[in-house]
Amino acid sequence: MGVALGLHWIALFIKGYDYSQALLIQTYTVNFFLAFLIVALIIRFQRAVKNHIGFLFLAGSTLKIAVFFLFFRPLYMVDGQITALESIGFIVPYLLALFLETRALVRFLSNT
Secondary structure, eight states: OHHHHHHHHHHHHHHTOOGGGGTHHHHHHHHHHHHHHHHHHHHHTTTTTTTSHHHHHHHHHHHHHHHIIIIIHHHHGGGSSOOHHHHHHHHHHHHHHHHHHHHHHHHHHHTO
């Protein structure tokens, strides 16, 4: 996630955008910690909820979307609109975290 943040930051710098407007550090940090928490909880409780792991995974994705609507959307809406820069500033780390979560869980669950 750190490498992706750096690349995202560099891409915005090259294009001349103000990276602070997209709240990159906050979105990458929140998505990283939520993804880590989701994977850790699923791994920790896999035996107790082995028939419901998919539901836990979907609940984790729902949690990340809820965090967006509760915390980031109001910050993005201060000027009355959500720009493409702001949308991409959330969607890229969200999708990257989702990919990394899925990959980690597939590797872990295939070994158990």
